[in-house]
Amino acid sequence: MSESATAGVRGMSVAAAFAGMRSVAPVVFRAGCPDCRGRFELAASALRLAIGASSRTTFYSFTCPDCGAAVRKPAGERIVELLTGGGVSTLRLHSTL
Numbered sequence: 001m002s003e004s005a006t007a008g009v010r011g012m013s014v015a016a017a018f019a020g021m022r023s024v025a026p027v028v029f030r031a032g033c034p035d036c037r038g039r040f041e042l043a044a045s046a047l048r049l050a051i052g053a054s055s056r057t058t059f060y061s062f063t064c065p066d067c068g069a070a071v072r073k074p075a076g077e078r079i080v081e082l083l084t085g086g087g088v089s090t091l092r093l094h095s096t097l
Contacts, residue, residue, distance in 0.1 A: 027086040038066035044087040
C-alpha cells in the first residue's frame with residue numbers, strides 16, 4: 001500500500017469507516033419437507049451443509065419445523081454456492097482412502 005493511502009486509513013475513525021453502511025437483513029432459505037409436505041423458510045443457522053468427494057456425498061440437512069423430521073437433500077454446485085454464501089455451517093467430509 002502506498003504511503004498516502006495508509007495515511008488516510010490511519011486517520012479515519014471507526015464511526016467514519018462504517019458511516020453510510022446499512023444493516024443487512026438476515027438470509028433465509030426456502031425449504032420443504034418430503035414427509036409432511038410443509039413449506040417454510042429457514043435461517044442459515046437451521047441448515048447444515050456437508051461437502052463430500054462426490055455428488056452422492058454432498059448434501060444439506062435440517063429439521064422440519066412442522067413435523068420434526070430430519071431432512072437430508074442432495075446439494076449440487078449451485079446449492080453449495082448459495083448455502084455457503086448465505087452463511088450456512090459447512091462440514092467437509094474426507095475420504096478414508
